[in-house]
Amino acid sequence: MKKHPRKSFLERSQMIIYRVEDSILVGLLLFMIFMAVLQIFLRNFFGGGIVWSEVLVRVLVLWVGLIGAMVASRQGNHINIDIMNRYLSGRVKIVVTFVVELFTAVICLIVAYYSLQFVQSEFTYGGESFAKVPIWLCESIIPFAFMVISLRYFLLSFINFKNFIEFRP
């Protein structure tokens, strides 16, 4: 019988988080396609549509985009210029990657902090976006996504830091 190495608590919770995140992403995309097509049907065959549907779909674009960006951050798969890194190797490459990832994490943390402030003020003074959904709720994905992206880049940089310490040429 094959022995499965037991996954640690952290690995298992990461797997669950990934799965939940993927399902939300796929669910929102399906919902977006469905609403967009439904709207065409309603308009052409029943002479009208759901009034707030257009706003909902636009907010969905933002949510799908930012959650997609969160998923891309798992392995640091964001669009970048990759011309110098090809010529680096060994320890130098690890150090450069570490700096780059740490920098990205810090920048995202700053943005997360200030967008949280923005959402807080909208919570107090903001109005409704569509169908009685408050506007701050639609915006709340911005600080959340940047927080998650920041955490993931901190994690990536931490792994690189570990690689640096354990590096044997």
Place this chain on the structure above:
Amino acid sequence: MTLYLSALILFFLAIFGTPLFAVILAASILGFHYLGVNLSVIAIEIYRIADTPVLLALPLFTFAGYMLGESNTSHRLVRVTKAIIGCMPGGLAVVAFVACAFFTAFTGASGVTIVALGALLYPALTEAGYRDKFSIGLVTSSGSLGLLLPPSLPLILYGIIAQQMNIGKNVAISDLFLAGIFPALLMVLMLSLYGLWENRRNPIPCEPFSSKDTVAALRESIWEIPLPFFVLGGIYGGFFAITEAAAVTAMYVMVVEVFIYKEIKISQLPSIMRESMIMVGGILLILGVALASTNFLIDAEVPMRLFNLIQAHVTNKIVFLILLNILLLILGAILDIFSALVIMIPIILPVAVNYGIDPVHLGIIFLANMQIGYFTPPVGMNLFIASYRFDKSITELYQAAIPFMIVLLAALLIITYWPALSLFLIQR
């Protein structure tokens, strides 16, 4: 002093692989901090993504493109094109150009054309008797052919960015779609003529036309042939807005590939959706943060100052366009097309409009440059994809791609200096 120092540090961070969205964010954080503006403004600008109705087209067309890339559409497309135009002079080479252009228009030039179509066409071309170097150059350079054809994502993105800019002239995406058609046809035509000339001493027998084959090929693709007509007919017939065409396309492609052709299993759908939305997320994130930095640039009157600076040295529109082409070719090789668009358009567009260049024409020039940048040595992305896919050394690919690059550069010159080629369909 501090300003230049921070700009230098950001530049180095960027070329050593920092995600571009983080670089742009850092620049806007510095800029707004310098102007004494509360940084919450960045979140307000990112939220503008939800205030841009046309953006809906981006995830929908991307998803449709990924579905087409995952199914056997590439096989059917090559078969139909071969059946219809394979008997023309130029034969298979022309087939390859046309098929690649169609495929790229729908899937975006993300390298998938080389992987999906190149893998079919390269062996077919060498087998038909084309020289190896010609064949490999053809599939590499055709990987981005079709960027100017609707509904290509870069065209849509250019329209969205230009609409955010208040330049006084309207830049409708439906106009961009029309403007790209003849420049794209010109490229295909010139490449085909080059193909004929290249093989003049090595005449390749044409594929005989067979009505039986043609009918069979058409019947096989019957569900996918309507796609271009949806998009173009729907939009210009006044049935659909762009976003509606995107919604219908996404839904239609999903139904056709999953339930009719049955080439994609339902269980595969979530991962295709996920992959396509990762790409959308990357683009939208850069777009969102670039909206913030654009706002800063306009506040600081950067495009106006840049125009005055350039105007002091370059008064001639033609000279300006030449310099623009050189700059864009270099950028196209280094940056990927989406970041190049969101970073450069806010700076270049106001300057170009001041020189009297039509914003729609500028979009076509911009994308034509980017298209060549994809396979410009030494760092064009498609060279690496082709090298990896076909197991050729990168220097072999440089040599193979250069003749095609020269042909397309000639096409680029015509497109740049003959605005009517792009603009006559939209009458401006």
